[in-house]
Amino acid sequence: MSTPDPRGLGPGAMLGILGGGQLARMMALAAADLGIRTHVFAPDADSPAFDIAARHTIGAYEDEAALASFADAVDLVTYEFENVPHATAAFLAARTPLHPGARALALTQDRLSEKSFVAGLGLAVAPFRAVDSLADLERAVAELGRPSVLKTRRFGYDGKGQVKIAPDTDLAEAYEAIGHFPAILEGFVAFSREVSVVAARNADSAFAAFDVCENEHRDHILAFTHVPARLGAATAAAAIEAARKIGEALGYIGVFAVEMFVVGEGEREEVIVNEIAPRVHNSGHWTSEGAETSQFHQHVRAVCGLPLGSTTRRGIVEMENLIGEAALRWREILAEPGAHLHLYGKRDARPGRKMGHVTRLKAER
Amino acid sequence: MSTPDPRGLGPGAMLGILGGGQLARMMALAAADLGIRTHVFAPDADSPAFDIAARHTIGAYEDEAALASFADAVDLVTYEFENVPHATAAFLAARTPLHPGARALALTQDRLSEKSFVAGLGLAVAPFRAVDSLADLERAVAELGRPSVLKTRRFGYDGKGQVKIAPDTDLAEAYEAIGHFPAILEGFVAFSREVSVVAARNADSAFAAFDVCENEHRDHILAFTHVPARLGAATAAAAIEAARKIGEALGYIGVFAVEMFVVGEGEREEVIVNEIAPRVHNSGHWTSEGAETSQFHQHVRAVCGLPLGSTTRRGIVEMENLIGEAALRWREILAEPGAHLHLYGKRDARPGRKMGHVTRLKAER
Numbered sequence: 208m209s210t211p212d213p214r215g216l217g218p219g220a221m222l223g224i225l226g227g228g229q230l231a232r233m234m235a236l237a238a239a240d241l242g243i244r245t246h247v248f249a250p251d252a253d254s255p256a257f258d259i260a261a262r263h264t265i266g267a268y269e270d271e272a273a274l275a276s277f278a279d280a281v282d283l284v285t286y287e288f289e290n291v292p293h294a295t296a297a298f299l300a301a302r303t304p305l306h307p308g309a310r311a312l313a314l315t316q317d318r319l320s321e322k323s324f325v326a327g328l329g330l331a332v333a334p335f336r337a338v339d340s341l342a343d344l345e346r347a348v349a350e351l352g353r354p355s356v357l358k359t360r361r362f363g364y365d366g367k368g369q370v371k372i373a374p375d376t377d378l379a380e381a382y383e384a385i386g387h388f389p390a391i392l393e394g395f396v397a398f399s400r401e402v403s404v405v406a407a408r409n410a411d412s413a414f415a416a417f418d419v420c421e422n423e424h425r426d427h428i429l430a431f432t433h434v435p436a437r438l439g440a441a442t443a444a445a446a447i448e449a450a451r452k453i454g455e456a457l458g459y460i461g462v463f464a465v466e467m468f469v470v471g472e473g474e475r476e477e478v479i480v481n482e483i484a485p486r487v488h489n490s491g492h493w494t495s496e497g498a499e500t501s502q503f504h505q506h507v508r509a510v511c512g513l514p515l516g517s518t519t520r521r522g523i524v525e526m527e528n529l530i531g532e533a534a535l536r537w538r539e540i541l542a543e544p545g546a547h548l549h550l551y552g553k554r555d556a557r558p559g560r561k562m563g564h565v566t567r568l569k570a571e572r
Numbered sequence: 573m574s575t576p577d578p579r580g581l582g583p584g585a586m587l588g589i590l591g592g593g594q595l596a597r598m599m600a601l602a603a604a605d606l607g608i609r610t611h612v613f614a615p616d617a618d619s620p621a622f623d624i625a626a627r628h629t630i631g632a633y634e635d636e637a638a639l640a641s642f643a644d645a646v647d648l649v650t651y652e653f654e655n656v657p658h659a660t661a662a663f664l665a666a667r668t669p670l671h672p673g674a675r676a677l678a679l680t681q682d683r684l685s686e687k688s689f690v691a692g693l694g695l696a697v698a699p700f701r702a703v704d705s706l707a708d709l710e711r712a713v714a715e716l717g718r719p720s721v722l723k724t725r726r727f728g729y730d731g732k733g734q735v736k737i738a739p740d741t742d743l744a745e746a747y748e749a750i751g752h753f754p755a756i757l758e759g760f761v762a763f764s765r766e767v768s769v770v771a772a773r774n775a776d777s778a779f780a781a782f783d784v785c786e787n788e789h790r791d792h793i794l795a796f797t798h799v800p801a802r803l804g805a806a807t808a809a810a811a812i813e814a815a816r817k818i819g820e821a822l823g824y825i826g827v828f829a830v831e832m833f834v835v836g837e838g839e840r841e842e843v844i845v846n847e848i849a850p851r852v853h854n855s856g857h858w859t860s861e862g863a864e865t866s867q868f869h870q871h872v873r874a875v876c877g878l879p880l881g882s883t884t885r886r887g888i889v890e891m892e893n894l895i896g897e898a899a900l901r902w903r904e905i906l907a908e909p910g911a912h913l914h915l916y917g918k919r920d921a922r923p924g925r926k927m928g929h930v931t932r933l934k935a936e937r
Contacts (some may be wrong), residue, residue: 210622215903216913217902218899218917219919234602236601236605239597239601239623239624239917240601240915241902241906241913241914241915242902242913242915242916242918244623244917257626258604258626258627259604261623261624275738302767361596484934490674499910508906513903513906514903516906517910521886534583537582537606537607538580538582538585540880541606541873541878541879542879543709545864545882548605548606549605549606550605550607551607552584552607552608552609553606554584554585565606
């Protein structure tokens with residue numbers, strides 16, 4: 208967990224990245240600004256990040272020979288996705304520094320551990336119950352009521368691996384639908400909006416959060432982020448403090464996101480922690496032009512043991528995800544004043560696929 | 573000179589870049605933001621741009637077989653340096669669109685043609701005379717006086733290929749020093765400062781200039797750029813109009829820079845055109861964070877037939893070149909609020925070598 212040079216990895220270093228999607232690609236672009244080269248490891252020969260990386264390895268995450276060569280060729284490994292298999296993380300961590308560390312991965316890969324951890328820090332979370340059987344589910348629904356949400360403990364994202372328990376939902380069917388996997392039931396939270404805190408922490412325990420942003424989902428996929436979030440100053444400060452506590456308790460190194468629900472109003476407004484993502488995050492894409500330092504630059508700084516950059520916001524910011532064919536509007540967007548287009552170099556604009564994003568900046572009112 | 577798609581080259585296109593230095597590298601980074609892949613052609617296996625490009629070819633600019641494969645593999649060729657050999661440009665232009673075009677190259681490779689062209693547009697230039705012999709030089713010095721500067725017509729940059737003719741300079745020695753090459757003598761201009769206009773023009777004849785910047789050289793190498801330049805509003809407008817005229821007369825496509833001297837004061841302040849660079853330019857590096865669109869993004873937009881981006885400046889900007897060992901200050905710079913570090917991935921910090929740059933932003937006063 209230490210870098211070879213106590214001053215941090217600098218120019219000429221080789222940063223290893225697991226995963227070859229848009230997050231890895233934007234990390235590689237940020238690393239390049241700092242003179243740091245990247246080696247991307249991903250199973251898919253068509254990975255968008257390969258086009259930017261100095262080196263790449265096409266390999267399965269279970270291929271120990273490929274992982275060993277990769278570890279030998281880099282100074283440090285980071286990743287773009289939280290579902291890095293435990294064995295992969297452990298194998299790499301034994302050979303080279305891995306940031307964020309295996310603990311953050313293990314914890315956030317299991318909704319039950321994650322929720323228990325957050326609750327243990329004294330932070331508000333939705334009521335939850337472990338569900339390992341249909342009987343557990345029946346008891347949990349009796350306790351938490353309907354509506355509620357049944358989620359697999361592991362490997363769910365963007366709305367996959369979860370079922371809403373509505374007043375008329377048959378519990379046996381719901382349990383069937385998530386494949387009988389270990390799960391949790393989460394009680395309904397009457398939230399007014401979803402926000403997130405994207406923050407960074409480095410090996411010197413420095414912490415820096417970007418302004419709280421507000422997220423608008425469509426079909427369980429992030430569609431827009433608006434910054435700043437419509438939130439009282441005290442609530443915004445509490446949200447950032449929650450992220451700080453989480454980062455500190457994890458001994459976290461890198462950028463992470465904490466998704467939260469906003470409940471109540473006025474004096475009673477508060478945030479409820481929903482999920483931790485141990486990586487750069489779609490809800491932080493607005494920082495590319497919207498903040499002094501982008502989340503990608505910040506992540507590279509944090510994992511390489513460098514000083515964190517300023518998180519000062521540059522104005523009122525909107526980030527729009529370009530999903531599927533929305534990316535075909537690229538030329539219009541290029542002609543739009545104040546719009547900054549980012550495309551990920553993916554070949555097919557399949558429905559639901561994140562093809563790019565746009566950030567739009569307006570001067571502060 | 574036309575692109576295959578009348579809407580311009582878009583996502584997935586392959587942009588060819590001649591030259592593998594920092595300018596090519598930053599173009600490749602900008603292209604990546606727009607989902608455009610790059611193929612860099614350069615003779616040096618250690619080229620900094622190779623680390624960013626999806627493809628690269630190590631080849632001599634005279635290697636026609638390598639150039640032909642390169643031309644076949646890309647949708648368009650651009651370049652990072654003005655000294656592309658004429659035969660190389662012609663060979664490529666016969667096979668694929670080349671932007672900026674061969675005319676801009678030919679003109680700016682010859683100081684005599686360049687000065688005559690600019691003067692022909694009715695723009696102010698320093699007095700000059702062609703020098704093809706020692707007798708020419710003697711006559712020219714008699715006419716333009718001392719001090720003056722003897723420069724080779726072709727292939728000089730950063731102070732190479734030029735000799736100052738001081739009161740005590742022996743003319744035969746001076747002519748010897750520049751190797752008896754065809755040359756021009758330029759009369760002395762008592763300028764108060766050097767400024768440049770970095771601007772872009774696309775195939776639709778759209779023109780967009782960044783704000784005039786002021787350049788501070790040390791040892792004939794750009795050390796600092798300050799934006800805005802200390803210049804009257806009318807003079808700044810005249811400087812931009814001069815660039816517009818030059819771009820239009822060349823039918824130019826891409827980003828270019830016009831270096832100018834400022835003479836006179838107050839009502840009598842004016843700019844004198846010194847040099848045209850048919851490429852992105854060191855004096856435009858401040859745009860990376862200092863303007864809404866960086867010169868690299870703007871160049872990619874222009875050569876790919878896309879709408880030009882906004883050139884709005886984001887504040888008071890300073891760009892510092894990191895020359896040689898100055899780049900060893902990278903960690904300090906990373907810790908400096910408001911500073912944005914760019915390193916070029918060059919391995920050896922040799923004296924005089926451009927290793928990176930920093931942009932510093934301050935709010936408008």
